[in-house]
Amino acid sequence: AQTVTQSQPEMSVQEAETVTLSCTYDTSESDYYLFWYKQPPSRQMILVIRQEAYKQQNATENRFSVNFQKAAKSFSLKISDSQLGDAAMYFCAYRSAWGNYQLIWGAGTKLIIKP
C-alpha cells in the first residue's frame, strides 16, 4: 500500500521569503502522480501543482515549484516570494496512474506567513 508522509506539522516564513515544504512517499509502482493541494481557512481544497512520475523535469507554477526525486521518493514544494495569501494547510497527495484513482494524503503542513 502507498503512504505519504509530511514530517513538518507547521512551518513559518517571513513575507517575501522562500519556504520549502517536505513530502516523502512510499510505493512500489513506477507510474503515478503527485500533487500539492492548499486548504485555506475557507476549507476548499485547491490544487497547487502536479507532477507526473515519468517526467524528470520538475513542475513549476508561477511562484510554486517542486523538487521531485523519484529514487529517493521525495517531493518537496518550494514557495518563492511568500505572500500573506499563501497561509494555509498544504497537503501532499499521491495517485496511482492505473487502477485505483483515489488520492492518498499526507497529514498536512500548516504554513504561517509573518508580515
Added chain:
Amino acid sequence: EAGVTQSPTHLIKTRGQQVTLRCSPISGHTSVYWYQQALGLGLQFLLWYDEGEERNRGNFPPRFSGRQFPNYSSELNVNALELEDSALYLCASSLRVTAEAFFGQGTRLTVV
C-alpha cells in the same frame, strides 16, 4: 464554468440519525470521489464513483454508502450517525483519464 458544488455547507445531526450529502461535479466530469476530513485523522478516502458505478471504497463501515446519478451528481449517505462521524466531507470530481481532482467547498457535519 461552475466548479464542484456541495450541499448543504453545514448541518447538525443527532447521534443515531441519518444524513444525506450532495455533490454536483464539474460539467463533463464522470468521476466523483468522497473524502472525510476528521480532526486529528487527516483526509481519508471514502468512495469513488465513475460512470454511475461504485469503483472503490475506503475502510469505512457499510453505514457509509452512496450513489451516482445519470447526470454524474452524487449522494453520500451515512446511517446511524456516531459522534466520531463529525467531520468535513469533501467531494471531488475529475475526468477519469486525467489526474487532477477538483474539490468542492465541503460539508461540515456535526453529530451531537
